[in-house]
Amino acid sequence: AQSVTQLDSHVSVSEGTPVLLRCNYSSSYSPSLFWYVQHPNKGLQLLLKYTSAATLVKGINGFEAEFKKSETSFHLTKPSAHMSDAAEYFCVVSHTMGNNRKLIWGLGTSLAVNP
Amino acid sequence: EPEVTQTPSHQVTQMGQEVILRCVPISNHLYFYWYRQILGQKVEFLVSFYNNEISEKSEIFDDQFSVERPDGSNFTLKIRSTKLEDSAMYFCASSPGQAFSTDTQYFGPGTRLTVL
Numbered sequence: 001a002q003s004v005t006q007l008d009s010h011v012s013v014s015e016g017t018p019v020l021l022r023c024n025y026s027s028s029y030s031p032s033l034f035w036y037v038q039h040p041n042k043g044l045q046l047l048l049k050y051t052s053a054a055t056l057v058k059g060i061n062g063f064e065a066e067f068k069k070s071e072t073s074f075h076l077t078k079p080s081a082h083m084s085d086a087a088e089y090f091c092v093v094s095h096t097m098g099n100n101r102k103l104i105w106g107l108g109t110s111l112a113v114n115p
Numbered sequence: 116e117p118e119v120t121q122t123p124s125h126q127v128t129q130m131g132q133e134v135i136l137r138c139v140p141i142s143n144h145l146y147f148y149w150y151r152q153i154l155g156q157k158v159e160f161l162v163s164f165y166n167n168e169i170s171e172k173s174e175i176f177d178d179q180f181s182v183e184r185p186d187g188s189n190f191t192l193k194i195r196s197t198k199l200e201d202s203a204m205y206f207c208a209s210s211p212g213q214a215f216s217t218d219t220q221y222f223g224p225g226t227r228l229t230v231l
Contacts, residue, residue: 036222043119043224044158044206090158096218101146101210102171103220105158 002027002093006106014114019063019078021109023091026072032094033074034103035065039087047089050074061085086113117141119223121207127229128197136192136226138207145212147190148220149182151175151203158206164190165212197230204228 007022025031035047048059055067061084065076074091091106120139128134140147149161162172164182172180181193190209194201204227208220 034219041224044208044222046219046221049219094218101163101218101220102148102160102173103150103158104160105150107157 002031002095002104004091004093004104004106006089006091006109008109009107010110010112012112012114013081015083016080019076019081019085019111021076021089021091021111023074023076023106024072025074025091025093027093032096033065033067034092034094035059035063035074035076036090036092037087038090038108044090047076081111081113083113083115086111119207119209119221121205121223121226123226124224125227125229127231130199130230131196134194134197134228136194136205136207136228138190138192138223139188140190140207140209141211141221142188143211144209144221146170146210146218146220147182147184148208148210149192150206150208150222152206152225153200153203161192161205194228197228199230202228202230 003026005024033050036044037047038044047063048057050057050067058064063078088108090108092103122137147164150158152158160173162176163170179195183191204225206225207223210218210220
């Protein structure tokens with residue numbers, strides 16, 4: 001069975017400092033992994049995805065994530081936080097079998113950015 | 116840029132009433148989904164829909180739930196007799212239907228359902 005664990009429910013950083021949001025996954029085969037972001041009162045927006053190509057994936061707004069199979073991790077990073085990055089971040093694994101495709105979600109990490 | 120839209124943004128209903136949540140997926144997408152998020156809990160998969168039929172559904176998606184694509188553009192989720200525990204944010208998503216490994220689901224803004 002596939003699952004996702006986000007190791008921190010809340011992360012607080014100062015503007016201009018690096019961001020690290022941690023995610024570990026469990027999958028019986030090579031997974032597709034995603035990070036989605038949800039700003040207050042907005043929908044779920046795709047930040048980036050890993051689909052067995054390059055292990056370092058670059059996304060929107062300066063975010064990137066590195067797939068590490070040996071550590072079963074897919075941590076999200078950004079070198080310098082901006083106030084507009086404050087949001088809820090979800091690590092997601094895709095379960096695909098034939099025409100059956102569903103996303104399995106982590107609990108989310110709430111990122112606060114302090115001035 | 117095309118996006119998934121959902122209406123209404125917030126629905127309040129009495130227990131036992133029927134509700135219909137509406138979604139307009141991105142045109143030319145082939146797969147459609149409903150997810151829900153109960154406050155403080157994970158986003159949960161409810162159902163996927165392809166080629167005018169349900170392709171997969173979760174344990175949550177019991178006989179009280181149904182989905183329909185009535186007119187080639189809308190995708191609806193109906194709850195026949197709402198319960199208090201149905202209160203949640205409901206998200207619709209669609210995906211193009213490319214090769215499995217690259218297919219990305221695009222989400223709407225959600226409908227917040229409150230059952231009193």
